[in-house]
Amino acid sequence: MxxxxxxxxxxxxxxxxxxxxxxxxxxxxxxxxxxxxxxxxxxxxxxxxxxxxxxxxxxxxxxxxxxxxxxxxxxxxxxxxxxxxxxxxxxxxxxxxxxxxxxxxxxxxxxxxxxxxxxKRHICGRCGATLVHSEVERKMDCPECHAEEFPQINPVVIVGVTDGDKLMLTRYANRPVTHFALIAGFAEIGESFEECVQREVREEVGLRVKNIRFYKSQPWAMSGSLLAGFYCDLDGDGTVTLQEDELSEGVWIPRGEIPVQDVGFALTAEMIERFRVGKENEPLN
Ligand SMILES: [Zn+2]
Incomplete structure (x- = not known):
């Protein structure tokens, strides 16, 4: 990655x-x-x-x-x-x-x-004074009201939903990217990663999940994010109800039919590949 x-x-x-x-x-x-x-x-x-x-x-x-x-x-x-x-x-x-x-x-x-x-951090959002660089930490300080601004990281979950030997793969709507992705979304304020996983899966494909297990994380600067990858199991009915403004496709693909993709830089690709070769539950080195 x-x-x-x-x-x-x-x-x-x-x-x-x-x-x-x-x-x-x-x-x-x-x-x-x-x-x-x-x-x-x-x-x-x-x-x-x-x-x-x-x-x-x-x-x-x-x-x-x-x-x-x-x-x-x-x-x-x-x-x-x-x-x-x-x-x-x-x-x-x-x-x-x-x-x-x-x-x-x-x-x-x-x-x-x-x-x-x-x-985007020149002016204090509280009092309007000009911020100055801290000399001891990566942060900006307000010399007037002493507010501090720290670098912003947006947490995101990447979710591999499995149903036995099948994986839920998605494609984004309205984007030029055409390869398969996993369910993903930004964590909201007041929400745990586990709750975020459940909400994103419910919103994007209308499914319930259980047995949520952390796989690996990855800093992802393109969206200013820290990605947290999870696998989880389908809980109940696997009929997909697609969130069409976000996804163009959400399909169960059997392990043996998942296309081989270049793992390259991204956690999503690594998680799809790890499921394809049957290693999604193996401990990492
Ligand atoms: Zn201030």
């Missing part, structure tokens, strides 16, 4: 340090990232060596091994040196999937998650 970057190690503790020449700089604003696209097939994030002469305003993000990653907000980008003539182009954040080495996809999307949060 995307966050599994071994042998590299992600260090997200907030311990800012001065940038070094080989550290990476993510230039981010309005859901876009500015990359060096001189080689269009291999876009790259600039390093501190590329931007140092402009004395840019940088925010420390995290490290992978000893390489640090810094944010340069698009609004603070120097006017010179970063135009299309210089090879730099704004790109949608899913371009990170193309970056090499592979851990750069995780680094880029995680940087975009944090950057998107910083971008």
């Amino acid at each position: 995307i966050h599994e970057i071994a042998p590299y190690v992600f260090h997200n503790e907030y311990k800012p340090r001065a940038p070094k020449p080989d550290d990476y700089i993510f230039i981010y604003g309005k859901n876009q990232v500015v990359l060096d696209c001189t080689d269009e097939k291999a876009p790259r994030a600039p390093t501190f060596a590329d931007v140092e002469r402009y004395n840019p305003k940088l925010t420390y993000l995290f490290r992978i091994d000893e390489t640090a990653f810094f944010l340069l907000a698009l609004k603070d980008l120097p006017a010179e040196g970063f135009t299309e003539a210089d090879g730099y182009k704004p790109q949608p954040t899913f371009v990170f999937n193309m970056l090499q080495p592979r851990y750069m996809a995780f680094a880029g999307l995680t940087a975009a998650h944090i950057a998107g949060w910083y971008e």
Whole structure:
């Protein structure tokens, strides 16, 4: 999955340090990232060596091994040196999937998650004063009313509903993605993961479930989320009542007929594959 970057190690503790020449700089604003696209097939994030002469305003993000990653907000980008003539182009954040080495996809999307949060946290929501960066934690502080703003993570459940040898697979309505997915949804305030699993399954396909068991979690920066994957068993009648504004399809597929998909980056694909090969109840290593 995307966050599994071994042998590299992600260090997200907030311990800012001065940038070094080989550290990476993510230039981010309005859901876009500015990359060096001189080689269009291999876009790259600039390093501190590329931007140092402009004395840019940088925010420390995290490290992978000893390489640090810094944010340069698009609004603070120097006017010179970063135009299309210089090879730099704004790109949608899913371009990170193309970056090499592979851990750069995780680094880029995680940087975009944090950057998107910083971008929307300039003003105190309580008193309207300008927020300042905390020096000890990844948070923004209000110097007037002392409110604190921490990075926002939206919890989501991914649910593999099983009925013996069959798995409930879905397709989203109104989205270009056509491959199968699992039932999924954001947790609501006041709700446990287990209650969220029951509610999402009830809302999306009209089924009741039991024996809810946690499988694995995954940070998923594209929706600013932490995904929690669960398998559970059908409880009672398996007749599907589809929530048509959200799903175009919700079908029971026997294990032997589940199409083989590239597991790639996503927890959903891994959970479908794990059921396909009959290992959904085996303990993880
Ligand atoms: Zn305030």
